[in-house]
Amino acid sequence: DVVMTQSPLSLPVTLGQPASISCRSSQSLVHSDGNTYLNWFQQRPGQSPRRLIYKVSNRDSGVPDRFSGSGSGTDFTLKISRVEAEDVGVYYCMQTTRWTYTFGQGTKLEIK
């Protein structure tokens, strides 16, 4: 199975400051169709997960443009340009390139 490793696991951030989460995969996430199926999800306290980013860098409808995704191959990053209070929660990367689909451990973002 593809192992997804996130860092850091805890991310205290001052309001208005940037934040960055790394996600590394144990194998390349490039699919045979040429796409890279790396996704980012946000889970606010008490809520279901919500997808933010798909195929590395495509932002979902309604997701603020302060969220961005980048990377390739086995190394990916989610960046928040200026953290707001509503961004508190746990962030997960997930690969859907290869069965078994796998998630990272999650990164808990909190406000300092």
Add this chain to the structure above:
Amino acid sequence: EVQLVESGGVLVQPGGSLRLSCVASGFTFSNYWMSWVRQAPGKGLEWVASIKHDGSEKSYVDSVKGRFTISRDNPKNSMYLQMNSLGADDTAVYYCAREARSVDYWGQGTLVTVSS
């Protein structure tokens, strides 16, 4: 608006069985793969199983193979997860999710608790 509503989560004894249901609306259900994802209390997300739009292909995480069965009824816009030989490690919120080479919509989840 896409909606996914799970049901069926209850307290069940170790070794017991349970069937979860997910009813979908707001999209053409028969055009999409569907998935179950679970989250143990205070833990991260774990993909459990997926089923192709016509039910002809299914995939499972190793820890549930042989115990869980995913199925669907397209005319009823419904997906199911039959869970047998349940153990404490299966205690989790189970989410129904729509899959389109990703997991784009999630339900609110249903809690399964395995305990004596």
